[in-house]
Amino acid sequence: MNIRRMLFIVLPALFILNNAVAYFIFHSGRSVQESYNVMLNRVLLYKQIAGQTQDNLRAMNGYIVDRSEDSRLAFLRQKEALEVLQQKLASQNTIPATDLTFRSYTHMVDTFMTQEAGVIQAASSPDPLAYTAFYEEAERTATFIQLEGYQLIDLELSYYQPLYRQILIQTEGMNQWGVVIFILTTLISIVLAYRISLGISRPIRQLAHAAQQMSNGDLHAPIPHLPAEHEFGVLARAFGHMQDNLKALIVKETEGLEKDKQLKEMELEVLQNQMNPHFLFNSLNVLSKLALLEGAEQTSDLTVTMSNLLRYNLRKLDRPVRLRDEVEHAKQYFTIQQARFRNRIQFVLEIDEGGLDVPVPMLTLQPLLENVFVHGIEGMEEGAVIQLKITQGSGETLVAISDNGVGMSEEIRAALLDVDGEPQVAHPNGQSTGLGTRNVFKRLALFYGKKDLVHIESDPGRGTKVVLRLPAEGEEVGDVSLTDRR
Secondary structure (H helix, E strand, C coil), X not given: CCHHHXXXXXXXXXXXXXXXXXXXXXXXXXXXXXXXXXXXXXXXXXXXXXXXXXXXXXXXXXXXXHCCXXXXXXXXXXXXXXXXXXXXXXXXCCCHHHHHHHHHHHHHHHHHXXXXXXXXXXXXXXXXXXXXXXXXXXXXXXXXXXXXXXXXXXXXXXXXXXXXXXXXXXXXXXXXXXXXXXXXXXXXXXXXXXXXXXXXXXXXXXXXXXHHHHHCCCCCCCCCCCCCCCHHHHXXXXXXXXXXXXXXXXXXXXXXXXXXXXXXXXXXXHHHHHCCHHHHHHHHHHHHHHHHHCCCHHHHHHHHHHHHHHHHHCCCCCCCEEHHHHXXXXXXXXXXXXXXXXXXXXEEEEECHHHCCCEECCCCHHHHHHHHHHHHHCXXXXXXXXXXXXXXXXXXXXXXXXXXXXXXXXXXXXXXXXXXXXXXXXXXXXXXXXXXXXXXXXXXXXXXXCCCCEEEEECCCXXXXXXXXXXXXXXXXXXXXXXXXX
């Protein structure tokens, strides 16, 4: 469960629980208060009626004695007040325990008011003492009203006392439950607050630790595994992607540095073999002209070819060339070798012109041909055949260099293909096959960013076939350097 959903569930649940307890306590207190108010209103009404009957008797007696207008108005005001209380009494709801007594009490109030009217009527007769009997009856009725009121109050109190006690017990229980629920909700709130804070702080600490390790150079620092629905799961996955991207970037930078190292090694090798290239070019041109003047046209052509070959080898090695340029360079190299071996070797070309525009690192074919001459056919007296075959396949160009020479063992073949291994592989004839051939394979891997571009088929005594699978990228070579293809 994510943090947002947990907050949406926990906080409303605690709020509802606390409000429910508060509502029950409030409802219980309100019930007690309403019951108490109802009882208190009836008790007060009983007391007011008892007092009002006495006030009516006194006002009526005053009016009978002095027969003044003021006493008459005072009597009427008291009578109206008693009538109002009588109406309130008639609208009261009684409890079962006081039903009969209440009806008797109501009838006594009605009787008192009737007797009061009789007193006033008798007082108006010629006989001045005619009202006495009526007054005494009204006075006795007022006394009964007061006593009956006290009895109703006692019955009300007796009836509500157990109810009040039960309500108080319930209220006390609700108060206790309120305390328990308060403590429980407090503990739950503390636990949930701890869980939620831990759910926030723990992933932050783990991610901060991973970030600290990565900043210290440990790109293999473990990234915390968080649920996908967790808010920090997105951040953890982003950390993982960033870690993978950094690893890939470092691998590319390492390959680029390795490529630069290889180029510098080859440039150093070329520089060590230059020995004043301008002097060599001029000397070869002089020799070519001299041979031509002396009638040695073949020697002159061979000298020009050697000059072109040397000029091509002294170009910058960090610039890619077209495969077409490499083929022309290979032809010139073979021309020089054929002048050495003469009819002992045969150079066979099968070229598909459509596959000659792919970019390749400079000096790709010549080191492979040189390896064929040095290790494959140098010891053959006749019948040596070297074949260069270029075909265009689906999305790639295949370059195959094969010979019918002495071949090589499986150990040497595996060592040549292991471009990340030792840079030198000993050959049975005492020479090394490491720098030229292995550099070609390694530069191809760095140039194209792949390591499965070379395939070698060879068995001792059955010749060797080297196949290069060049991706047909169709990129412009121009001024694009090898260091730009990272």
